[in-house]
Amino acid sequence: MTDWHVAMLQEELDEGTVRCHVCPRLCRVAPGKSGVCRARVNRDGVLYAITYGRVCSVAADPIEKKPLYHFFPGTKVLSLGSVGCNFACRHCQNWQIAHADPSEATRDLRDLPVRNLAVLAANNACQGVAWTYNEPTIWFEYILDGAQAAHKHGLYTVMVTNGYITEDALAMLAPHIDAYRVDVKGFSNAQYKELCRIPDMRPVLESAERAKAAYGCHVEIVTNVIPTFNDDDTTLRGIATWIVERLGPETPWHVTRFMPYLEFSHLPPTPLSSLERAITIGHDAGLQFVYIGNVPRHDGENTICPRCRRLLVRRTGYAVEDVALRGTFCAMCGQNVNVRTTIKG
Ligand code: SF4
DSSP states (O other): OTTOEEOSSEEEOSTTOEEEOSSTTOOEEOTTOBOTTSSEEEETTEEEETTTTEESEEEEEEGGGTTOSSBSTTOEEEEEEOSOOSOOOTTOTTHHHHTSOHHHHGGGSEEOOGGGHHHHHHHTTOSEEEEOSSOGGGGHHHHHHHHHHHHHTTOEEEEEEOOOOOHHHHHHHGGGOSEEEEEOOOSSHHHHHHHHOOSOOHHHHHHHHHHHHTTOOEEEEEEEEOTTTTOSHHHHHHHHHHIIIIIOTTSOEEEEEOOOOGGGTTSOOOOHHHHHHHHHHHHHHTOSOEEEESSTTOGGGSEEOTTTOOEEEEEETTEEEESSEETTEETTTOOBOOOBOOOOO
16 A cells, blocks of 8 residues: 555545546546546545556567557567556456456556666567556556656657547656557447447547647557447448548558457457458548458558558568568658657657
């Protein structure tokens, strides 16, 4: 208890109750209680971030696994996860950690102080640090400190997120984040309510827009295409058009195969035809880079130059072969293909 970290962005209310301003749930937390994510606990009128520096998952992953295809391709990233989430997705593939109660699970977590991140990354041949596996927003203070430490050591920083973060929290975090990888799970409030129990999806879209426009983050979008839930043309076209109009046609969109799980166990895996239709919809909307995910060895994993149509990067699973990429340009025709290989200064 004594080493719990005092939470940032907390507002004192009455009778020891505090409000958390990290994500748009804006939890009002009474003494002895926790917020929806369960990673932030009110003890005697002060909110604590009880998972600060406490990790349950540590791995050296290919950056392509996040997935990020236009960001330091072919590198490894030190990937960190803890427990808790501010969503409650009905098909969550990481439910063991996302739905775990941090107040009980923390005793099984291991300490990973910020000062150790750079050495751990170097020992595992990683060029960056990613906060991933569970929702990083609820790990706000640890990421804020960790990302700054990573940058001091020349490491890139990545958030793999549901995008549900307040403007204030993003303003503090995003200047220290190089890549902001966001899940867009549907394109209506009704879909977000049904899938994630979130009433309003606008903060998700707005955080992605702001991360790119205001803070210069490299942004890639992922949509897990779920049969009968979000695989209709209206939803897919809505997401693709939003990306083109609000993030730019050069923004990569990953449409990934859903596998039956938890409350969505009754649904089938996404047919390949649905993913290929999503690619067509994305291209028709004007997107230059639409990728198929969770379908190994499909041509939709490769990067094709949007101008001369030559193969630039061949991917087989997480193996990457640079065929004709020169930095961020097509080696054949010189087209800029939006590949980020620099860290924020
Ligand atoms: S971060 Fe957690 S405690 Fe804070 S508002 Fe979101 S769900 Fe509530």
